Amino acid sequence: MTAETSIPSPEALAKQDNTPARLTLDELNQFAERGQGYDAWLHNLMADIPAFNAALLAVQTDRGVMQPVTLWPRQQAQLDRLGDLVDACGERQRPLILSPTTGEEYGLAYPLFVDGFMVAVFAGYVSLSTHDPDVVMADVEKHSLWIESRFHRDAYQQQREAFQRQQAVIDGYVAVSKGKAIKQAALQWVDSLARGFDCDRVSMGVVKQGLVTLDVISGSSDFALNNVTAKQITQAMQEACDQRRAIVWPVADAETDEADTAIDGGGIRLQAEKLSLAQRNAAVLTVPVYYQDEIDLVLTFERPAKAPFTQLDVDRLEANVALVGVAFHHRQQAELSFWGGCRRHVRLQLERLLAPGYVKRKLFFIGLTALVVFFSLARGEYQINADAVLEPLQIRVVSAPFNGYLKSAGFRAGDRVEKGQLLASMEDNELRLEKIKSISLLSQNNKQYTEALAGRDRAQAQIYAAQMDQAKAQLASAERKLERSELRAAFDALVVSGDLSQRIGGSVSQGEELFRLSPMTDYRLILYVNEYRVGDVLSGQRGRVVLSSMPDKGFDFEVKMLTPVTEVRDGSTVFRVEARLSATHALFRPGLVGIAKVSAGRRHLIDIWTLDLRKWLALKLWSFWG
Incomplete structure (x- = not known):
């Protein structure tokens, strides 16, 4: 709350114009018209409640600050302690009666609300021995009705003036429109x-x-x-x-x-x-x-x-x-008619273009002309951008040779292997037992066959001979399985997929894929070309690809084949195009991705930059109008 220095005291008001000690309502309104309404109101309040030792009325300004407008007596000490009452009442938003601190007087604060907003606060100190606090608060509330009515009157006047201004605007708008x-x-x-x-x-x-x-x-x-x-x-x-x-x-x-x-x-x-x-x-x-x-x-x-x-x-x-x-x-x-409006607009633009000033307009026209000339003459290399993926030229699948259990696995995806190197092995205990059993059975059948020949029992000898053949077949099968229980690399390769380190001792089924091997020498490049530009890609075209793992190096390639295979990538339909790299690199790995650019001849720059937009618009126009 801020202080105001030009507040007349009630004593000075009482001497002015020989006013009586108690003002009538008409006299109070007259003082209000002359800008002394608050002083006159406080004078009336002091006349009705003489027990007030100090009194202050603060009114809220447009900035939301409580500003004192009248004070009695005019002393800085009174202003300070009454200001504390006003601040406390403003924080609590309700009437306050503070207990006496010195035993002789008590504090009283009453807020005034208009349309739910606090607009003023009256604060004062009253002698404790002369008046009951509730009675004094009721008298203050009764006197505050006049201030509330003044605020309502001012709000009504402001609304009336605003309505008149709006009515004037509406009258003018109607006059122009009708x-x-x-x-x-x-x-x-x-x-x-x-x-x-x-x-x-x-x-x-x-x-x-x-x-x-x-x-x-x-x-x-x-x-x-x-x-x-x-x-x-x-x-x-x-x-x-x-x-x-x-x-x-x-x-x-x-x-x-x-x-x-x-x-x-x-x-x-x-x-x-x-x-x-x-x-x-x-x-x-x-x-x-x-x-x-x-x-x-x-x-x-x-x-x-x-x-x-x-x-x-x-x-x-x-x-x-x-x-x-x-x-x-x-x-x-x-x-204005249509042609009149067009002529007016064109004339206005030409006048502004040729008239002095309008520097921005002239610069824009010069820039637009330069752009038209530039795009009419400038040509560039038409390159088709496409996502690229590096794939091996061939993939060798290593699968489980028979149903069994995994004994060991020394490699996983990403490892390099040499030709003949052991990749994994199957449990062979049962196979060895089966081999021994087959050998024993073969020996027994051979002995029985010999005895049958010695006894000239030809029929029994033929039976034993057939059993010997069966035992030999079982032995050959066991030996072949023992050979195949060790899975070895057929050539120098890179393990593309397969990690059996967590499956040691687990069962595998015959034909189950265990590893994928890729040779380190031959790769092919797969391009994913957008459907709007696939018509510009032809076999034999050359281009350049930059891989994400080697952004500082580029590799040349040649388009080999356009496949009628489509995929959906990032919400767009793309075609799969195969290309062959001109050279390989030691850091090449299957699955590397990058960005490829296919050179498709020279064209005007404006044609290159607006190709996708023109094709999309042509398609939309066809869908609407055929």
């Missing part, structure tokens, strides 16, 4: 402005190519455009148009009225002064109306000398004509 002709609409508008703002005359001029032409004058549908007054009004309008600002004459002295202190006194106003002198020192206000940062209309308002224009008048008029001026501009454009 007129039978543009001339009649303009006349109705200036007539409504003259009535709404108590002007003797309102004139409107149209701006074309920076020159003002007087169009209509309020109260007259026909006037002589070449008379002296019309020329003076036109010159005053031109003066405001050239300076691109509102011109007021006379400029009110800052000491006469606080409402006028905000008027800008700068600028040249010679023509406004001449018009004022010619009209018996009339007050003159000229306001330019803008449309898209260009002055479209200029209005001149004239009042009697005893009613000069204030800054509030200027603000209201500028707000009024800004909205209605836009509607008037659209009304003008709506009444």
